[in-house]
Amino acid sequence: MVDKAHPGNHPGAGGAAMVAERPEGIRNVVLIGHSGSGKTTLVEALALLTGAVPRAGRVEDGTSLSDYDDIEQRQHRSVQLSVVPVAWDGIKINLIDTPGYADFVGEVRAGLRAADAALFVISAAAGADAIGGSTLALWEECAAVGMPRAVVVTHLDAARADFEELTRSCRELLSGGTPENILPLHLPVYGPKGADGHRPVTGLIDLLTQEVFDYSAGEHTRTEATPAQTEQLDAARAALIESVIAESEDETLMDRYLAGDEIDLTALVTDLERAVAHGSFHPVLIAAPPPPGAQHGLGLVEALDLITRGFPTPTEHVVAASTNGSEPSRLNCDPDAPLAAEVIRTASDPYVGRLSLVRVFSGTLHPDETVQVRGHTPGSDVDHDCDERVGAVSEPFGKQQRPLRQVIAGDIACVAKLTHAETGDTVSAKNSHLLIEPWPLPEPLLPVAIQAHTKADEDRLSQGLSRLLAEDPTIRLERNPDTGQLVLWCLGEAHRDLALERLASRFGVQVDVLDHRVALRETFAGTGIGRGRHVKQSGGHGQYAICEIEVQPLPVGSGIEFVDKVVGGVVPRQFISSVEKGVRAQAARGLSDGRPLVDLRVTLFDGKAHSVDSSDAAFQTAGALALREAAAATRICLLEPIDEVTVIVGDDHVGAVLGDLASRRGRVLGTEPADLGRTRIQAEVPELELSRYAIDLRSLSHGGGRFTRSYARHEPMPTQLSDSLRARVAAP
Template structure:
């Protein structure tokens, strides 16, 4: 990009504002943990004057420390927005967590933004462009999101810019290596005592000028003969890439004929190719040295964001009207249009209460106006949830900046702002005009696959548990809450161990609820593997009316899914008609409690064929007890199977790790049904695996494939467990009782 003067933001503490969508850029920063995303955000804020010193707002706190959990754990666990101003443009920098456990926050950041900066650490080598980065790159490509790359940590030992750029071209270019090319080359200073040469400047391949950052300021110098030789080698490839990806055929013909293409022609082509999402420039960046205002490459990154990336109006989002069959239509990014906004994140602030981070897609959001809140039902069928179809008054509107909220008068289409007092709104909900409600299709969320069973720590915690869990799920849609009716456990489904730890910490510190972790139970079942008979005798006499009931039953196994079938074959009235249903009640109640290890009995036929009654002492309760006793006696005479749930699992894994994953599935008693190669050098493995073996699979698979694999699971059926394992579970059940 051509160098030009910067326009810093206002004094520290003042909100950056914009009146038109054309003056806004929403940029999400993504990358692997430790790549330097937050450091880059802080350096950009310093370069624009939004911060006085790296990472510090006026109260002395770090701009990246959104809450006390991030301060304690020294890592980002949720997205944060830092608005800065550059050359009259408001830039909303959306910083996202790098850990895979917080991909829900990353997806929210993608929805809030219109373009993405992929931050790649040169210190990480090829691992910096690993499986998670490749998957995210492809996801952005599928929706046409413009992308650029920023290489950081060039001062690290063994960091090599040329190798890193080559790796990015090969892995992210999608076969077209001219679509991922550097705009600049690094300038190295004198070697230090350790032999390492620091990066002190940049060579701009388009202008053929050198930008010197050695003194902490962006200054321009002329290229040396040695640098001119480097420019000549790389500049031709860059020009060819720009022309090819901008699809300017006339310009390509001129270039191939040997014509020298001037800068005034190249720069618009570059900006057009970047905005179209077909050309992805590589830039360099480093934080400013102590006491300096500008870090290496900050001016170049800001120029690319403001000049090369699209405005919100060029990245439309669709919304639908109420009613079935309403087709989503693109929203007009116009401040004068009807309001359409989406809640990107929900948090609780100790001073202002519930705080909603909102991206405005159309219209203008103003304080004290009444809006309609509409949310999706679970499963995304387009219908509103019962308590997510209401009118609410908007509270104060502010611009987020780290832990601070800076008041603003309104938020126009294309902008991101925080809103208070939206009591019903949750993450993913749509805000629109009360007389013309809209529903924006929510962004895709990963399925949480790590079960965490919890229970209240004390009676006081039990009283607050339901409210605390409701608030937790409202803030983090990546957490699913399950009240398992079969195991009677309260289960939080999370994305991984770090996600689990943060969820539990939020329950404790933010909502005042302490919970204990308990072993997660899988819904096992019991059934008869062979037929048997049983006799239930309940006879008691203790003065007055006694209890008298005798029944005899026969139990036979049935196919899977048959449930409990009760058959009456009593003849001669040995069991009076009014007590037949009592026997059935007793049998079904005992089946629900289990007959061997305490798990529900299923898929059997129970036939009542004989019994005895007393004209005075027989009763409904007596025959219920006799029916239960008869079933338990039959169980002692039969061979029983313990049934475990089987899940159908689809694992998407890079080809390099297929063997490791297959071996691991086999060790989990899994049956591989087939494999299918897909694009991106990946394979989908289909298998059936007992759910007992999947409790920690979300964690173990990440370790096996270095974070580059994903899986889905769905219930298939119950089937008999191996005898030795079943005996072990029965023995544990007997010990616990």
Template sequence: MVDKANGSAAGGGRGPAADRPEHIRNVVLVGHSGSGKTTLVEAMALTARAVNRAGRVEDGTSLSDYDEIEHRQHRSVQLSVVPVAWAGMKINLLDTPGYADFVGELRAGLRAADAALFVISAAEGAEGIAGATRALWEECAAVGMPRAIVITHLDTARDEFDVMTEACRTVFGGGSSETILPLHLPVYGPKNPDGHRPVTGMVELLPNYIGDYSSGEEVQGEPSPEQLPDLEEARNRLIEGIIAESEDESLMERYLDGEEISLETLVTDLERAVARGSFYPVLFAAPAPEGAKQGLGTVELLDLITGGFPTPAEHEVTAVTATNGASPHQLSCDPDGELAAEVIRTASDPYVGRVSLVRVFSGTLHADDTVHVCGHGLEVRGHESHDVDERIGAISSPFGKQQRTLGQAIAGDIVYVTKLSRAETGDTLSATGTPLLIEPWPMPDPLLPIAIRARSKADEDKLSQSLARLAAEDPAVRLEHNSHTGQLVLWCLGEAHRDVALERLRARFGVQVDVIEHQVALRETFAGKATGRGRHVKQSGGHGQYAVCEIEVEPLPGGSGIEFVDKVVGGVVPRQFIPSVEKGVRAQAGRGVAAGHPLVDVRVTLYDGKAHSVDSSDAAFQTAGALALRDAAAAAGIALLEPLAEIWVIVADEYVGPVLSDLSGRRGRVLGTEPHSTGRTRIHAEVPELELSRYAIDLRSLSHGTGDFSRTYVRHEPMPDQLAAALRGEIARA
């Protein structure tokens, strides 16, 4: 039992290492940026006596004192884990970034957790429940993850608890759901001078009493006659919702017949419904009244986590395959089973090197074990695919900057592991004799291109290795060496993601880079048919150079490339030099003939020329072929081709109009719209890639964070004359 007066429970604090999966709870906190996730984690850690009143752990640091970049950015940019002990259980609280740019860290937290707490801020009001949060709720529902809702910031609320609860029912449950119901209600005190009403107590609906904390200690009492009707309605609704989800089919009939259902039965059925993901309780958390030893609602929240959320043993292990071709049996969360663990985050420590945050799904991981590290094969994002054996170093339990050394980590636990120099985020750790690969979690596609270059020669020497380390830490980053433009491009999820990536390069890896304008791979083609003559004649001491060729160039349909045709008759160009002419033509086409972009989609016909018995050579005819192509280009005129992308935009229904209007302004062609899911529409369009450089940012703004899109290159198309002329003017002035 929990002693609320002392704000502690058996096994309070950080507690001993877990000895069985049944004694572990892995809970991820998700919610919009500013919803209060980190504050809630710290409040629960205080209640569990894992930190002191100042929010400090034993070494004097705070729970969030891990990444200096977070402090400079004034935002949470990475997943963090805070283990606390409560009621004899180890609870791993996974605090995720709320900002959309760091959704990769959020998805890592979802993979590592067995249940989710959705943290909703009342200060933002009912309309502040972002569409991204709704999409995340649906994502959790798709995999059957148990969920609960915590309302925060009631002391500065725009909307009170009952309004926020109904909004959650509407957004998450379609408005008619009887499975999203509050477990307790706040009791408000008189208004402050600033007009806000602090929370001074709570109504415990199932035990049916009011706990008043205005004196600093809980004083239990009965509802007043004025409070009684509303409280009875809320209590009856909660009881009926629990009974509706009960596995005991006779319970509803007994309740309707007037039988008083025992508190023990209701709590047991509630916890079972929460654990299987069919009931989603709503709780609140509020700052402690003056003199109180913990914040309001944290005890009840910790009780729900330990009693209602599932153990790792109840969470099915993600799909696993054997890399040696064998067919592995279905793994379970068994400490004595086959080892299967996953790296959910990678960081660099200045003293110990690479540190991996690992979730053990099966088996037991021991310090100094040799394990097999299997890469995820995301080569297209700059992540090397690998299958190697490595010896791990120390195993520790994360807690701010302080690390508590452990001898082992059993199935279900989350720990830090050192000395895995090859392991990257998303990699699988398994036994060396039976290498396994856990199916990686879905990662968002980074769609904001950032072209960079090293600031100095010293930076250039370190850049390649530093980018590889950056990619190892952050699988949401994609690295591209664009062969068409010659640029090094860092693809990110948004501006904040970009800023953090560049800051990590500077502060963590000591590399300075400059951001330059991102170039789109344009092409050139002939606007019409033309002929050209290439004459390369030079005379000097010894052998000279002599080659003349005449060609005809005509445009071809898009995607045809360069077609070379030999129509020489009479041997005016010797047979051995015809491939030389083609080589020169293709080389010049690769360099471009007008604005420096590759020439495509033309047929080049060689029909005449001249040669010299002594001075003609392979090099001379290559040069003549290039000159002929340039001569023809000057006569015909060149059209610029720009790449066209096919995009699919998924957006909330209320933002379809603004998104369609914006696509039209980007010279896009909308090909169709169709329903995607409840309240969301999918838009199919083709848009020039020149117009998509900042679309990841602009779409988020247009859709209030509810929009998402994917893009695929389709083809090159002629650029409008006005834009092409402006671009040529820029090149001429450069």
């Protein structure tokens, strides 16, 4: 790759926005990696090297690039994606920094949607453990859509860091069975050992050019490799050349190479760049921030060269859209085509209101123009669309917003005052009725029951939740019809805490967290007889109704059956339906703690009426009383919901997961191999045991397991557990 020892002036320096004239002059790159891998540090170092910021991690007003959100400042970790544009070799590079914590994978998915290529940042200090879990899952997602990827190794100066071993782990875990497509472009050069026995990394050996890039003085200088270094790189260089040639469009190169011919370096570099752009080869790079006072960090020049020359332009990103339900067609990444953009994320700014981060896939977006906003309403198949007037258009840069006069196809920008836009919505030309299919989002599986803290909070709660859901589509809101609880479904504890903090600090809504209640039901364990007597006389028109019923249990899922066996007209025909209404209403209310009665056959066989004082209301009350008396005459069985659960986990963790499911009273229905060394486990588990399973599975599987759940049926709870639950409810 070409050396850029002197990057030159940065178009965005001094607070001016960077403007690309054509999509070919843009690169959109998302940084993905585990928490603590050094993604944000790498972005800041690249911004410093390219002149985007005057000093490490700081923009013109002195604020940090990473302090995008006030909550991030308090929690000292990234919780949402941010975009930092830099320029290199005449190319605008939108660096999309994403959170590393698994709870915020929705932000990572948004970054993948906005990007055309990915840098997977892996810390050598964490070793192979950093490659599993969510990192591996995201790598496979990129592979499924053919997104070009490269690996960047950080923290190579950490104790016990082993570049060779980490590279081997990357090839083993990420290659998908073709380890020859993940290889390093450089080898580290180590300096002399210090007093503590530590050997710092001072440079890189380029495997293709066989040159050494020396960073020991904080600058990027080029020297020739020593004979010892040349001998060290021979095997790695041969493996790299063979892999590059295997991807070459020139089918004669391999024969010439095997025959001992010297392959032209320019041809190798061209083939390497083409293989990276096509997503068939994934180079491993090394990077480190510059020492204090320096501008050049280890491997940063090489990373920028790979991005500008090896990663694809936005014109190669295939996105399809449909019009009024038509077959989706590919959008042309052409500034002169009709406008088509997508809202990648939404946020609230205290000064300008709602800000929408958009990726333009086609056409050109201008300030103050009228556009159509269309999308899928969360939780339903219904579309929403409206016309809105675009406010200011700006380039995001940390917490700063730099004004833009237009945004061309392939670029990313912030748009103000799209008051109805939600994450995932399509922004298109007015009356175009265009809809880009939204990207898949993880299913939130951690329930959090909430209620407003005060009456004032209750008045603001609906609006606050609406704004929260518009910003974060990975949260699902549910009003449980059985328990009446308002439930937020989140991805994990950190995601839950962030949602509650945003409600309080950003939307001014304080909520109390309640114990999540599972929708339990009750039924009769045996037959019961009940007599309902509702007789009142207080002068004038009275109330008179007597009915006798027999209640029998039915199989699970049968509901409530009402049978009329009255003879002789002891209960007048017009009041039989009244008894049924009373029985069904009491069954819906339940006997205790609001748990409904289900799966019963109620037979009305006797009763009495009064020619004047009997009424519909009186017999409804009598029917309810009769059901309660019948329940007192027999044992009541508690029914709990059972969920069908599918767990996909690495083969190494199958035993731990199976043991954990057994401890949750789960019934394993079967296991089968999934893809890439994983196993799919099918089980039925009581819903009571799944409240924290999203958290516990992540711990059991070291972040690599995932599961889905769906309601199957209710079935009787073990007597010991039901008695214990009733005792807790009855306790003061």
